[in-house]
Amino acid sequence: MAKKIYEKYEDKLPLKIIEEVKSEIPKKTKASIIKKILDDVYKEFKQSSLEPGESIGIISAESIGEPSTQMTLNTFHFAGVAEMNVTVGLPRIIEILDGRKTIKTPTMEIYLKKPYSEGKEIKKIAKSIKQTTIQDYVEEISVEITESKIKIKLDKEILKEGVVDEKKILSLLKKKAKGYNVKQDRKELLVIPKDEDKNIGEIYRMKEKIKEIYVTGVKDVTQVLPVKRKGEFMIITSGNNLKDVLKLDFVDKTRTRSNDIYEIRKILGIEAARQVIINEVFKVIENQGLNVDIRHIMLVADTMTASGKIRGITRYGIISEKSSVLARAAFETPMKHLINASLIGELDDLNSVIENVMLNQPVPAGTGMPTLVTKK
């Protein structure tokens, strides 16, 4: 009996609301009462939905823009606590909304599976994620100009830790240093060019290259910081490589995240990217102690990701998709748009707001929406 009543409302109300009503109403409630409740819910739902012609875009823009003017550019630091430098405040918001491909401070929050999330070997794990290159294991690396060879003195103390041994470095060098012979001396490793009269400049460049040879860890992760958050150990990194991190078996794949929208889109898809935009923007606004309704940010994120690709709020992003020439010209680079439009004979239907302001016509929003319809 009750089931039928709920079914009736399925195309009127969102499923989530029906579920909520269902869970709140005690069993054995009379059908007529359930119906009355659902009617009231429907009425409330109708009332809180927007009317056609409401300028949600501008309202969102104003709601985000106004508090943003109060945002401080300086970041807050906590003295004494180990902390990573992350872009926050207005610069970060601009970065996200512009849809920048390379962000200033890429970071990851790596959650761990049990028992690692309880702190087991947390330092060791963190270290294993961090990318190391040859220069991390070297005490001194120098070019012997007179003998035209590179001398590498390994740091015995670090090697003692047992992550890498001398052999591994030797084999890495042999693999990467093409055109050079690698020899092991008593104290040092020697990299000698096969071609004897090799230019000294080239040898120097080789030395710089050797320094950057990747040894262990996850590539691009330049810094790791194990922290305890809400009773759980996790790792914060600077530099991101979500793809490789997710391959590690001690990582909780469901919660680990990156702050790079493009990376997320590539690995987890556009919906996840949308959620990252919302989370990141909201985090900044919350950090600044401002109060912006999350739905405004959701609208922005929706517009940015609606096409399946990430498009920033710039003249190359969503603005370039506006159908009206005049609207695009009114935003930025008017000459570019006008000339292109005249070359292909573009037609402007004057369908949106800004063109109608230019022509001094009523804008099609709010009271400007309804028009007379006549029979033909």
Place this chain on the structure above:
Amino acid sequence: MSEIYLNGKFIADTDKPKDLMKKFIEERRNGQVPYSVNIHYDEIMDQVKIESSHGRAIRPLVVVKNKKPLLTSKHLEQLANNEISFSDLLRQGVIEYLDAMEEEEALIAFYEDELTEEHTHLEILPLAIVGLCTSLVPYGNFNQSTRLNAGSKNQKQALGFYVSNYLVRLDMDVNLLHTAQFPIVKTIMHDYSDYSSHPSGQNVVVAVLSYDGYNMEDAIVINRGSIERGFARSTYYRPIISEELRYSGGLIDEISIPDKDVKGYKSERDYRFLEDDGIIFPESKVKEGDVIIGKTSPPRFLSSLDEYNLATSSRRESSMSLKHGEKGIIDFVLITENQEGNKLVQVRVRDTKVPEIGDKFTSRHGQKGIIGMIVPSEDVPFSASGIVPDILFNPHGIPSRMTMAHLIEMLGGKVGALSGRFVDGTPFDSEPQEKLRKELLALGFKDDGTETFYSAKTGKKFKAKIYVGNMYYLKLKHMVSNKVHARARGPIQLLTRQPTEGRAKEGGLRLGEMEKDTFIAHGSSLLLKERFDSDRTVVPVCNECGIIAIYNEFKNKSYCPICGDNSPVSNIELSYAFKLMLDEFKSLGIYPKLILKNKY
């Protein structure tokens, strides 16, 4: 080896840089080296730097040797008797100038009794660490630094008695305060700068008290009685200048009452004050638009044909008249000649400005505010002894700004006014507050400066004791009468047909981009259209080619210049700015075609 640099250039080196420096300073004190040359030894860089370049800030200090300043009472005596001068002290090495770098080496005592073995210099006067304007702030050392700064800046904008020969001067934009007074609470700088001959404020009774919200947000409430008695009244002088210019071809401007057939002739009424010589007579009351100096100029382009052909005079009207919003009385007329021998007429207009709501006032402590209300004398709260304050200052202005000197000045002013003397408020060297309080108590007042007050409206006693005292208040040059501006209709720009900008051109107030957005956010589409109707035009558009057509008024018919006389033309309503943009497109070679459709 230490390197020696003169003005940044290497000149020599030395083994004993410290000895060199000592010797150098000694020689300078003996007059062997000019006083403006400074030396500094940088121990970290091991460099001796000697500076003689211009542009360094240097300041004088008394030289100290063995806990004793070289400046003795004998010097002071000689100075007082005009036997020696400041430069003599400099020559004797009693006083020397240090720059920022040499100051690093010095340990400077503030007061003489602070001197120890280590001290090398003594301040001539503690007050000397601030400039002229700042030293005019009484008890300035009790203020927060930002307020002190604001206070000294405000004094520069105060109206006062800037010169005494103002009657024969023709300065631009001059304000003179009537009955300006010397401050009761002064600093020694007021004496030294001869402030009594050019004062710039008045001593008034101030009560720290809010009044019906009319002194919220830094506003002040003024007693109408005080204004009627002449408080903060000022006169504004402005000269109007016109010159008989000479042009090529022997033509010349003529200062006279313009003939009626002159191009651009105003109305007879506008010229009514002019005498036969074309210049207004003194003491005439003038308003905006009235001509002050009548003048005609020769035609601008001699070559244009009609100028030759027509027999009538083709001279242009170029009189000087009062601009929009100006009024006054003609004060003074001067007819003279300039360097080139052209006739030059200068007319000075005077206007008395009585304080009104919106005029800006300040004390000397950065506590500026505008008049929020002028209250009739009988409605101003009064003290138990019957004192009715001139100004009601809002207490909320005090805590966040921490202008303690403001409060001390009130106390000092009260003591000064009651005992008939001046109170010395020189920063760092002022009469102590305790002394003022004792004196106030002896005069029969509460020593904290508060008094019992009564509401003038109800006659009831206020529960709180009100802090009252005398203060030196300044009227600042920003007066509403020079700034008020509103417009409903008015002049428009020739190019865009949009309203002009700015008060001088009686312009409109721009409804900008963001303001426009608020209309859209409210969905008030038609109101937005109406707001932007200022440049609305109706233009004929050809239905076929979509180009703006031409309207022939004689035939009362529109036609398209491209498609010919018989093409259909419709009138549409547009903003003129858009029509202008279409024209600009056409000049760029872009064809902006308007496709017309029926709306319904």
